[in-house]
Amino acid sequence: MNSEMKDGMTAAMAADNGWITDMVPQKEPMRFIDGVEHVDIENRTVTCSFTPGVRPCAGFSEEKGGMPAVCLIETMAQSIAALMIAEDGKSGKGFKIGFILSVRKMAFYGESILPAGLRVLSTARITFEDDAGVCMAETEVAEAVSGKKLAEARITVMKPNDAHIARMFG
Numbered sequence: 001m002n003s004e005m006k007d008g009m010t011a012a013m014a015a016d017n018g019w020i021t022d023m024v025p026q027k028e029p030m031r032f033i034d035g036v037e038h039v040d041i042e043n044r045t046v047t048c049s050f051t052p053g054v055r056p057c058a059g060f061s062e063e064k065g066g067m068p069a070v071c072l073i074e075t076m077a078q079s080i081a082a083l084m085i086a087e088d089g090k091s092g093k094g095f096k097i098g099f100i101l102s103v104r105k106m107a108f109y110g111e112s113i114l115p116a117g118l119r120v121l122s123t124a125r126i127t128f129e130d131d132a133g134v135c136m137a138e139t140e141v142a143e144a145v146s147g148k149k150l151a152e153a154r155i156t157v158m159k160p161n162d163a164h165i166a167r168m169f170g
Helices: 001-014 020-025 069-091 162-169
Strands: 033-038 045-050 066-068 099-108 111-117 120-129 132-142 149-158
Touching: 001 069, 020 033, 020 069, 045 069, 066 069, 069 099, 069 111, 069 120, 069 132, 069 149
Parallel strands: none
Antiparallel strands: 033 045, 045 120, 066 111, 099 149, 120 132, 132 149
16 A cells, blocks of 8 residues: 555545544643544554644744643643543444543653654553543654654543532532
């Protein structure tokens, strides 16, 4: 398969997942994913894409030529949200907003500024979930073309069930 055919297939798959991206609660300028490239519900894995400087984005600076790499934490968290949205949509459940509880084993590799136009892929895999809605995910961001790892973390989120939400905000 040539590169052009592969790019076309990737674009078609991403277009099929557009509804997931639309459901991510963060909007510009706080949106740190551009699209959902791949979802595997069975293995609880998602890959999202993001390119700094393509559209308005918090932290982006023309002066610095990019944005702080620390913003990749939010890219990883929004990738987890995209996976949860996909799972809820597949199961017919209504999507509930999750809350970050912790970011652990965070590591950055490379420059402190993510250059404008550098397309990255953020992969998240949920490795644990309990009945209260606490989920742990292993996440990673890499350059789309080279595959060079830029960051990784273990992020814990809570997507509380209705009873928990009522107790917290009711």
